[in-house]
Amino acid sequence: MRLRLATAAALALTLTACAPSTSSPSGTPSDGGARTGTLKVWLFDEPNRAPKEKVVQEAVAEFTASHPGTSVDVQYIAVDTRSERFKGAFNDPGSAPDVVEYGNTDLPEYAAAGGLADVGAIADADLTADARASATYEGTLLGVPWYLGVRALYYRTDVFQELGLKVPATLAEVTTTARTIRTKKPELFGLAVGGKYTYAAMPFVWAHGGEITDLDSAPARAGLRAYTDLIKPDNCPPQQCADLTGGKTVDLFASGKAAMGILGNFNRAAVDAGAAKGKYAVVPLPGVTAGSVAPAFAGGNNLGIMKNAQRPALAADFLTLLASKKYQARMYDAMGNLPTLKSASDEVAGQDPFVKPFLDTIAAGTKFVPLDPGWGKIDAGAVLPTMIEKVATGKATVEQATADAAQQIDAALTK
Amino acid sequence: MRSRFTALWLLLPAALVLAALFAYPMYQLGLISVLDFTQAQVSGGQPTRFVGLDNYTRLLGDGQFWSVLLATVGFAAACVIATLAVGAALAVLLTRVSRIPRLLLSLAAMAAWAVPAVSGSTVWMFLFDTDLGFVNQLLGLDGYNWFYGRYTAFALVGAAVVWAAFPFVMVTLYAGISAIPGSVVEAAALDGASTWRAFWQIIVPMLRPVLAIVVIQSIIWDFKIFTQIYVMTRGGGLAGQNLTLNVYAYQQAFASSEYGLGSAIGVVMMLILLAVTLLYLRTLRRSGEPL
Numbered sequence: 199m200r201l202r203l204a205t206a207a208a209l210a211l212t213l214t215a216c217a218p219s220t221s222s223p224s225g226t227p228s229d230g231g232a233r234t235g236t237l238k239v240w241l242f243d244e245p246n247r248a249p250k251e252k253v254v255q256e257a258v259a260e261f262t263a264s265h266p267g268t269s270v271d272v273q274y275i276a277v278d279t280r281s282e283r284f285k286g287a288f289n290d291p292g293s294a295p296d297v298v299e300y301g302n303t304d305l306p307e308y309a310a311a312g313g314l315a316d317v318g319a320i321a322d323a324d325l326t327a328d329a330r331a332s333a334t335y336e337g338t339l340l341g342v343p344w345y346l347g348v349r350a351l352y353y354r355t356d357v358f359q360e361l362g363l364k365v366p367a368t369l370a371e372v373t374t375t376a377r378t379i380r381t382k383k384p385e386l387f388g389l390a391v392g393g394k395y396t397y398a399a400m401p402f403v404w405a406h407g408g409e410i411t412d413l414d415s416a417p418a419r420a421g422l423r424a425y426t427d428l429i430k431p432d433n434c435p436p437q438q439c440a441d442l443t444g445g446k447t448v449d450l451f452a453s454g455k456a457a458m459g460i461l462g463n464f465n466r467a468a469v470d471a472g473a474a475k476g477k478y479a480v481v482p483l484p485g486v487t488a489g490s491v492a493p494a495f496a497g498g499n500n501l502g503i504m505k506n507a508q509r510p511a512l513a514a515d516f517l518t519l520l521a522s523k524k525y526q527a528r529m530y531d532a533m534g535n536l537p538t539l540k541s542a543s544d545e546v547a548g549q550d551p552f553v554k555p556f557l558d559t560i561a562a563g564t565k566f567v568p569l570d571p572g573w574g575k576i577d578a579g580a581v582l583p584t585m586i587e588k589v590a591t592g593k594a595t596v597e598q599a600t601a602d603a604a605q606q607i608d609a610a611l612t613k
Numbered sequence: 614m615r616s617r618f619t620a621l622w623l624l625l626p627a628a629l630v631l632a633a634l635f636a637y638p639m640y641q642l643g644l645i646s647v648l649d650f651t652q653a654q655v656s657g658g659q660p661t662r663f664v665g666l667d668n669y670t671r672l673l674g675d676g677q678f679w680s681v682l683l684a685t686v687g688f689a690a691a692c693v694i695a696t697l698a699v700g701a702a703l704a705v706l707l708t709r710v711s712r713i714p715r716l717l718l719s720l721a722a723m724a725a726w727a728v729p730a731v732s733g734s735t736v737w738m739f740l741f742d743t744d745l746g747f748v749n750q751l752l753g754l755d756g757y758n759w760f761y762g763r764y765t766a767f768a769l770v771g772a773a774v775v776w777a778a779f780p781f782v783m784v785t786l787y788a789g790i791s792a793i794p795g796s797v798v799e800a801a802a803l804d805g806a807s808t809w810r811a812f813w814q815i816i817v818p819m820l821r822p823v824l825a826i827v828v829i830q831s832i833i834w835d836f837k838i839f840t841q842i843y844v845m846t847r848g849g850g851l852a853g854q855n856l857t858l859n860v861y862a863y864q865q866a867f868a869s870s871e872y873g874l875g876s877a878i879g880v881v882m883m884l885i886l887l888a889v890t891l892l893y894l895r896t897l898r899r900s901g902e903p904l
Contacts, residue, residue, distance in 0.1 A: 285652055285870070307870070310659075311652045393851065437758045438743060441851050571653070578868035580848065587852035591761070 230511030234267035237512050238295040240283070242499065243274040249532035256528070257520050268512060280304070288313040291506035296513035297520075299344065302332045302498050303567050303577070309335040310571035315503040317342055320514045322521070322539055328564050329538040333500045335569055341500030342521045345535035348494040348564060349397060349462045350555045351483045354474060357383065357457045365481055367488040369405055369424055372458070376433045379457045388433040390456035391425065392442025393587040397495045398460040399425045400582075404565050405485040405492035411568055411611070413585070414604040419596050422589065429590040440590040451478075462497070463556040466534050480552070482559040491562035498538070536560070572610035581606045639883075646876035655872070668877035677853075678861070685858040688767055689835040695775045696831050700782025705812065707787045719784075726780035734844035737773040763854040766846055770855065773841050778834060782827050789823035790816060825897055829890055836886060839863070858882055 244250055251274070258270045273295070275283050280300070287294040288311050300308065308314050318339040321330070329343035351372070353365065361382055366372040376388025391398060400410070402425040408418025429439050434456075442450075451459030452472030460483060461469065469478065482491040501521050503513045519525065523545075526537035530546045536556060537543040547557050567573050576582070585603040588594040594602070646668055653659040672678055703722070707715050725733075740747050743758045760766040793816060801811045817824070839859040842849065849856040849864065856864070858878070866875025 281868075285655070288652070289655055307652065311655075312659075394847075435756075437761050438756060441758075441760065441847065443847075575869035575871065579864055580853065584852045591851055593852055593854075 230514075231507070231509040233265075233509075233512060235269075235509065237268060237270045237297065237509055237516055239270055239272045239297045239516065240275050240287075240295045241272060241299045242280070242301075243276050244533070247274060250529070253525060253528045253532045254520070257516075257525050261516050261519055265512065265515065270516065277301075284308060284313065285311070287504065288506075294504050294506045296504060296507040296509050297517050298502050298504060299499050300341065300502060302341075302343070302496070302500055303573065305333065305335055305340060305500065306569050306571045307574040308502075309338075309340050313505055314340040315505045315507065315510065316340065317503055317514070317517070320518050322518075324523075324539045324541055326538060326540055326543075326560070328496055328560065329498070332496050332498065332566050341502035342517060343538040344499050344501045344521055345526065345529060345533075346496060346498040346538055346560065347462045347464045347536065348496060348556050348559050349401070349460050349483070350480050350494070350559050351458060352451055352461045352465075352469065352474075352478050352480050353458045354454075354477055355479050356477045357386070365479075366484060368484050368490075369402065369486055369492060372484065373424065373428060373433070376428060376458060380433050383457070385455075387439070387450060387456040389428055389458040389460070390442070390447035390450040391428045391434050391439060391460070392444065392447050393429065393440040393590045394580075394583040395442060395444040395447055395460075396582045396586070397444060397497065398447070399586055400495055400565070401460070401483055401492040405483075405490070410582075411607065412604065413600045413607065414597075419600050422586070422600060423596050426586060426589040426596065429586075436590050436592075440587055463536055463553065464534055466552065480555045482555050482562065491559055493563055493565045494559045496560070496564035496566050498536075568611060570611045575610045576607055579606065579610075581610075642876050642879055642883075645872055646880050648873050650873040650876075652870035655870075664873070668873045669881075672874065672877050672881065677856075681856045681858055681861045684767075684856065685836060685838075688771065688857060689832065689838065692771050692774050692778070692835040692838070693828070693831045695771065696778045696782055696835070697828065699775055700779040700827070701786055703779065703783045704786035704790060705816075707783070708790050722780035722783055725776055728777070730777060730840035731844055733777055734773055734841045737769070737776075738845050741769055760846055760850060760855075763850070766850050766855050770841050770845050773845060774835065774838060777841075778831065782831065785823055785827050786820065789820045793819050821897065825894070829893065832889060832893070833886055836889075837882070 241250070241254065254272055258272065261270060262268055281304070284298070284300070284304075287298075288308075305314075316338050321339055321342050325343060329346060330339065333339055333341040333343050351366075357363075357379060358365070361379065363375055363378065364371075366375045372389060379386055379388040399422070403410075403413070403418050403421035406417045406421035406424065408415055408421045412418055413422070428434060429436050434442075447456070447459050448461055448465050448468050449472075450456040451461060452465075452469045452474050454473035469475065483494065484490065485492045501517050503510060503517060507513050521538075523537070523539050523542040526535075526539055526542040527545055529535045530537055530542075530553075536553065537546055543557060543560075547553055567577075581603050585599045588599040588602075589596055647663060647665060648654075649662040649664045649667075654661045703718065707718060710718070728736075739745075741749070741759045743749065743756060749755055749757055759769050797819070798811060798815060801815050806814070837859050838857050842855060842857050842860050843863070846855040849860050859882075862875055862878040862882070866872065866878060
């Protein structure tokens with residue numbers, strides 16, 4: 199009986215393990231592969247996918263018309279589980295797609311896994327330099343930036359008018375304005391900030407001259423202090439704000455519970471669906487000095503070709519079409535995604551004034567996460583949110599929290 | 614001699630199944646834990662490298678690992694005790710009440726048991742939501758964040774864990790209690806034993822084998838807690854204050870594709886659980902009749 203119990207216990211604590219098997223990438227067929235057949239494409243699923251799907255179908259129709267004997271199988275994969283899907287595709291060349299959409303912060307991890315092909319030969323020369331840099335890993339262009347997303351300062355015009363406030367011109371003014379609003383209208387948060395909203399915190403660090411790779415430097419600490427000072431009862435109390443994600447701050451601004459928010463161009467639809475519709479305006483998030491812009495995080499998605507694609511030549515043609523000026527402009531109309539081609543973004547800016555603050559933010563220079571396979575580890579380990587939350591909840595001083603985070607980041611980055 | 618062979622023959626099918634299901638994965642787990650094995654190695658981008666005990670020294674040298682381990686042990690212990698107390702109390706209650714209340718209680722417990730952990734945790738999270746939660750509205754605690762404090766967050770997650778785990782304990786113990794001959798309890802009552810005393814000195818000793826299974830299962834489940842923590846505290850709570858070992862392993866190892874380190878954590882967890890279980894079985898054996 200004792201043995202049986204021990205066996206039962208061992209049974210219950212079994213941990214599954216994957217065999218340490220290693221697949222060898224089959225490599226690209228040197229002749230470009232078959233010119234007919236089915237091209238497999240993976241794109242990201244979106245909360246509101248219909249408009250994106252419509253544009254993609256137009257592109258597919260145009261592609262199959264000019265490439266007889268082909269068909270395109272587009273799969274929309276869930277963003278949450280993309281990592282597993284991609285790892286699976288890298289491991290099993292047989293079921294891998296040809297063309298993939300992927301988030302630009304995932305690039306180093308995929309690149310280190312050796313899963314993506316060089317697309318330098320087909321990328322448009324018109325790509326903006328920042329966009330090109332965000333898809334380059336160790337000197338090789340491993341994706342064509344398809345669209346960008348940047349964040350700027352949304353504010354409620356009606357609240358500002360009622361309280362007679364001016365649009366803040368520096369980060370310090372953002373803070374004082376936020377506190378004034380909270381004092382005069384205690385039911386509102388001045389500026390919606392969150393402990394888990396890394397991409398709102400980083401512009402504060404960058405604006406003060408800090409970098410993700412030197413968080414324990416004086417400028418980075420000043421930036422983090424400026425951000426965490428906003429998670430205080432006089433703006434956004436820690437009880438409510440310390441664990442907010444970016445998505446939650448969008449909800450707060452959209453539902454009219456916050457007078458300002460650091461939101462992306464891609465959040466426009468969400469805001470327009472809420473109580474704030476028609477009562478807000480957007481400016482670039484200001485920097486430390488008047489007239490400057492706090493560097494924004496250059497989020498966005500790339501289109502890439504898998505290294506083990508079966509039809510690389512067809513894949514290159516389809517990618518070129520989907521990343522072309524025409525379809526970038528259509529994707530903007532459908533989804534609000536900022537084009538990466540200068541000509542397309544100029545065209546969009548001419549048609550829609552909403553996009554101007556975001557393009558101004560991009561023009562002022564954007565920043566990116568370290569292009570290193572270790573970034574995935576820093577991200578998965580929640581190093582930056584933990585740092586912000588420690589300070590916001592008073593568990594650590596800015597000095598301690600940044601020192602811990604800097605040490606973890608140093609350990610994770612491979613170079 | 615012949616009977617010995619017969620026993621071995623009869624054991625063979627089970628042994629084969631066990632070897633395939635456990636020995637091989639455990640061998641792989643041990644093997645990966647001494648390799649530098651990340652996504653790059655899995656997909657063949659880089660060669661696999663033997664690193665000896667590097668993964669283990671890295672893990673044991675990490676201060677966070679120890680604080681997470683301590684929190685996990687404390688949390689699991691509290692959950693096991695609470696689950697057993699609630700489960701045992703309700704099992705006794707089941708034997709005392711009439712048919713209809715017994716049916717209702719069983720149905721309610723089965724319903725809690727049947728709810729998938731993710732859904733259950735999400736419902737608990739909604740109930741205790743800061744702004745819109747039913748509990749906050751009921752108590753007039755608008756804007757109170759239950760997940761802000763480390764201990765309130767752990768207590769809430771613990772409540773959800775107990776809620777999901779007590780039905781198993783209750784049903785198993787109820788079955789055990791029902792199997793005790795009524796004459797034994799009656800004899801104790803005739804000898805003047807109070808209900809309380811009869812429970813501790815008659816029922817509990819007779820339930821020992823069942824209790825052992827229930828306790829070991831609870832320890833293993835609660836030590837390996839993942840879903841409730843991951844869902845309710847959104848991956849470990851504010852600044853990682855509610856991390857438990859499994860969530861920590863997932864975050865540090867699997868989400869970051871550090872399979873070598875993840876396997877090392879798996880091996881360490883397995884050893885701890887094995888030690889706890891063997892220790893418990895040994896104490897049981899020492900303190901009374903053999904199981």
